[in-house]
Amino acid sequence: MLVDPQDSLLLIVDVQQRLAPAVASHRAVEARIATLIRGARRLAIPVLASEQYPQGLGPTVPALAQLLAPAERIAKRAFSCAAEPGFLAALRESGRGQVVICGMEAHVCLLQTAIELVEAGFVVFAVADALGSRDPANREAALARMAGQGIEVVTGEMVLFEWLRRSDHEGFRDLLGLIK
Template sequence: MKPQDCVLLLVDFQAGLGFGVESSPRQPLVANAVALAKTAAAFSVPVVASTSASHVYSGPLLPALQAVLPAVKSIERRSMNVWEDEAARSAVLAANKKRLIIAGFLTEACVSFPVLSALKDGFEVFVVGDTCGGLTPAGHELALRRMEAAGAQLVSWIQVLLEFQRDWTHHETYEAARAIVEENGGGYGMGLAYARTMIHPT
């Protein structure tokens, strides 16, 4: 997976839907989504964001994501399935990429529905499982299994970043990628920070 072949679709990262997420703790999910968005920005991957019922219940795109993607204007829709909304689907198609990376709330519907539709339309789809939130752990897991069975590939946000970077000697993206991992990559990020400050070449 190369960044120049990909488009990122963020679906319904909104507080009103986040309230319903019980598949895993919400704060790490949002942090992972922010790390994924930063990764897209660092590697110049086009981003499409879509929201639903923003003015009725769900609220706007989460501020933490909007701050990372200030130029991205979320596309409001009515359908649960992004692929059934002409403006949102057209925005994805306009990127002219055949590899679709997708993350969002809720895994059971607003993530899985467009994944299944995009697969039917010939996209190679990557679902970033640790940035998706479901109504229950079982519902989230079953939705992931259904998407995988249909042909989607399950990945984590850091796997996306590392596959984009591929080699830490790629200097043009090194600093941005390293900073994302140090801030969001747990023990691995701690190790990168340690190596940068404590280990000096002889």
């Protein structure tokens, strides 16, 4: 199954100021997420972002926060976004059935969110090069477990090109500029 630009939403999980520096390769992960946000914006793909207990872990890192509207951020205490009151309702209101998920940490909040979203009837795509954990072994274990749960493991470029579908898409040149 391909990521459908008419049916997908980008979900950024917990890329926060006090957590991000501890995540392996966090700068590369943040850069890939920024590219996904910019691509989503150019193609009118809805974007949501969660913040795990922002009073303790801080807000979303500045490089991503500047790309997000305040209304697109949801504070949470549950590890899984899907377990946070009101989150599933907000997601269903978007009318989208696919969720492209990225962020931190892969083996905790991303994993729990992805599994519970599948259980709630959503198709989930985990962007392998746009998610991280403090320990790379935890990230790899999370990706393997997600794949075993029916979650599609993709890369950021896969998502962008699947959103485009064609080289004559009006947004092709813009997104190609983001990728290069």
